[in-house]
Amino acid sequence: MKTLRTVALTGLLSLAAPAWAGDFVDTRLSFVFADDNVLAGAGETTPNSPNARFGAGNQNTQFYDNFNTRFSGFESLSNLTLYKRMPAFFEGLTTEAALTVLLLESPSGGVTLQDNSSYIRLNYTPPGWGEKEGISLTGFPVSADRFRLGYAYRISWGGSSIFTTRATAQGVPGAKLQITRDRWYAYVGGKTALVLNDLILEQETLYGAMAGAGVDILETLRLEVGGGYFQKGIIPGLANQGIRAPVNSAGVSGQAVYHVGVPVGTSVDFRLYRNDPEVYQRFFAPESYPGGLAYSISLEGSYLTQSLEDPDVSARTVPQGATAIALQARAKLDYLRLHVLGLYRSLSFIQFDVPGLPPFRDFPDGTELKPEMFIAVGADYHLKDLHLTPGFIAGVQMPASYRSPQFLGGGNNPPPGLSGTRTVVVRDVNQLSILPQTCGSSSEVCEAEPILSAKATFRWDLSETVAAVGEVYYTYDSNRTTFRDDTxxxxxxxxxxxxxxxxxxLLQARF
Structure with missing residues (x-):
C-alpha cells in the first residue's frame, strides 16, 4: 500500500503545472575574505576596523560603488519568485502575479525573509496594439517600495521610507496604472501607510500620489519625467506641545538618456522579478561582449521640498528644498569598457526621508551647508581567452557637511566637547563625522576636506556561474575622526x- 500511495502521489505531481528552473531568481552566494583598512587595527578607528577576516560589508565599499543598487555586493541573497501568467477569459486581457520574497543571509547564519514588492497585474492589449503595448493595473499587496521616482537608485525617492521609517513596520502597499505604447509610456499611482499620530496616539492613514511619463524622441534619445506628493504625519516635537503640524513633501524628477547600441535600462532594484521564461533576466550574469561600439549617457535631476519645524520661530513650519543631480556615461568598444559617474546631492536630499537633521527640523538661520559632490572614472578590459577582466577606477568626493551657529548634536545641555560652532560631515543618511572645533596653529574652524579614492579590480570567470573577484583600494580621507578623552x-x-x-x-556563485 505504501508503494501504491507513492506512485499515486508521483502521478498527481506530474499532472500539476511544471515548475520553472528559476524559482530562485538572481541567487548570489558570496564567500569573502577582506580587510577594510590594513593600516588600522581593532579599536583604532571609528567605525571599528578589525583585522582581515572572512566577511565584508558597507565599510568595504567606496563612495562610487553600488550606485544603482541598495546592496553592497558582498551579500549572499536570493529572490524566491513564484510567478504565473495566464490569458483571461476576456479577449485582450492577460493576468499575472508574482510572490517575490527577498532571502538574505546574515553574518550570524540566520536568514531574513522580506517581501520584495510582490504584485498582481492585469494587462489589457487593445486590438491593433503591439505585443509589448498595453494598459496595465498593478497592485502591490504588501510593499510598493520598488515603485519609485527617480532613475538611479542612489538618488531615487518615493519608496516605503518616504513616509519615514515609522511606516515600514506596517508595510506600504500601493497601486500603479500605466499605458505603454511603442515609443512612450505614462503612469499614475499611489501608496498608503499607517503611522502613529502623536496627538491622538493612534495610527492614521497617510497618502502618497505618483505620476510619470517617458517618450523616445528619437531611437537613441529618451526623455522621462515623474513627480509625487506624500504625507509624512505630524511633527512629534510640536505634537507634544499640543500643536498639529503636518509634514508634507513633494518633488519632481527628470532624465534624458542618449544611447547607441545598448537599450535604456533601469536600476536592478526597480525591476519586478519574475521567472517567466519569455522575459526572464539574470541580473548577476557575466557581462556580454558582442563587439563594436555601444554607449549611453544619462543626466537626471530631482527637486524635492517638505515642511519641517522652524528652529528659529516657535510653533511654525517652513519648507526645506532638496536637490540631486546624477551623470552616468558608459561606453563599450569590443572588450574595453569605460565609465564616468558624477553626483550632486544637497544635505537636505540625503536626509529627506528621515526627515531633516535633527529629525523633523529645518536648519537654523546662519547654518553653513555644503552639498555632496563626486566624480569617478574607470575602465576595464576583458581578456577573452583567459576569462579575466582587470580594471581600475578613481574618484574624488567632497562630502556633505554643515556648520551651525550652535552645534546641534549635543542636546539641550551639551558637554564641553560638544559645544560651540563646529563642522559635521554627513557621509550618508545619519552617518556623521564630527570634526574638532579648531584646526591648525591658527585656530581656524575645521572644514570638510575632499576625499580621494582609487581602486584596482579584477574579475576571473571560472564558469558561467562562478567567478573570483578581487579589489585593492586606497583612500585619503582627512575627515575621519574618533572621540578620545582630553587631559x-x-x-x-x-x-x-x-x-x-x-x-x-570574493568567490561568488550566481544562478
Whole structure:
C-alpha cells in the first residue's frame, strides 16, 4: 500500500503545472575574505576596523560603488519568485502575479525573509496594439517600495521610507496604472501607510500620489519625467506641545538618456522579478561582449521640498528644498569598457526621508551647508581567452557637511566637547563625522576636506556561474575622526590617520 500511495502521489505531481528552473531568481552566494583598512587595527578607528577576516560589508565599499543598487555586493541573497501568467477569459486581457520574497543571509547564519514588492497585474492589449503595448493595473499587496521616482537608485525617492521609517513596520502597499505604447509610456499611482499620530496616539492613514511619463524622441534619445506628493504625519516635537503640524513633501524628477547600441535600462532594484521564461533576466550574469561600439549617457535631476519645524520661530513650519543631480556615461568598444559617474546631492536630499537633521527640523538661520559632490572614472578590459577582466577606477568626493551657529548634536545641555560652532560631515543618511572645533596653529574652524579614492579590480570567470573577484583600494580621507578623552577627562573629537588601504577577495556563485 505504501508503494501504491507513492506512485499515486508521483502521478498527481506530474499532472500539476511544471515548475520553472528559476524559482530562485538572481541567487548570489558570496564567500569573502577582506580587510577594510590594513593600516588600522581593532579599536583604532571609528567605525571599528578589525583585522582581515572572512566577511565584508558597507565599510568595504567606496563612495562610487553600488550606485544603482541598495546592496553592497558582498551579500549572499536570493529572490524566491513564484510567478504565473495566464490569458483571461476576456479577449485582450492577460493576468499575472508574482510572490517575490527577498532571502538574505546574515553574518550570524540566520536568514531574513522580506517581501520584495510582490504584485498582481492585469494587462489589457487593445486590438491593433503591439505585443509589448498595453494598459496595465498593478497592485502591490504588501510593499510598493520598488515603485519609485527617480532613475538611479542612489538618488531615487518615493519608496516605503518616504513616509519615514515609522511606516515600514506596517508595510506600504500601493497601486500603479500605466499605458505603454511603442515609443512612450505614462503612469499614475499611489501608496498608503499607517503611522502613529502623536496627538491622538493612534495610527492614521497617510497618502502618497505618483505620476510619470517617458517618450523616445528619437531611437537613441529618451526623455522621462515623474513627480509625487506624500504625507509624512505630524511633527512629534510640536505634537507634544499640543500643536498639529503636518509634514508634507513633494518633488519632481527628470532624465534624458542618449544611447547607441545598448537599450535604456533601469536600476536592478526597480525591476519586478519574475521567472517567466519569455522575459526572464539574470541580473548577476557575466557581462556580454558582442563587439563594436555601444554607449549611453544619462543626466537626471530631482527637486524635492517638505515642511519641517522652524528652529528659529516657535510653533511654525517652513519648507526645506532638496536637490540631486546624477551623470552616468558608459561606453563599450569590443572588450574595453569605460565609465564616468558624477553626483550632486544637497544635505537636505540625503536626509529627506528621515526627515531633516535633527529629525523633523529645518536648519537654523546662519547654518553653513555644503552639498555632496563626486566624480569617478574607470575602465576595464576583458581578456577573452583567459576569462579575466582587470580594471581600475578613481574618484574624488567632497562630502556633505554643515556648520551651525550652535552645534546641534549635543542636546539641550551639551558637554564641553560638544559645544560651540563646529563642522559635521554627513557621509550618508545619519552617518556623521564630527570634526574638532579648531584646526591648525591658527585656530581656524575645521572644514570638510575632499576625499580621494582609487581602486584596482579584477574579475576571473571560472564558469558561467562562478567567478573570483578581487579589489585593492586606497583612500585619503582627512575627515575621519574618533572621540578620545582630553587631559580633563572630557571626550573630544580627534582626527584619525587619513590614509586607508584595504582589499576584498570574493568567490561568488550566481544562478
Amino acid at each position: 580633563t577627562g572630557v571626550a573630544q573629537p580627534r582626527f584619525e590617520d587619513p590614509h586607508g588601504l584595504g582589499f576584498n577577495t
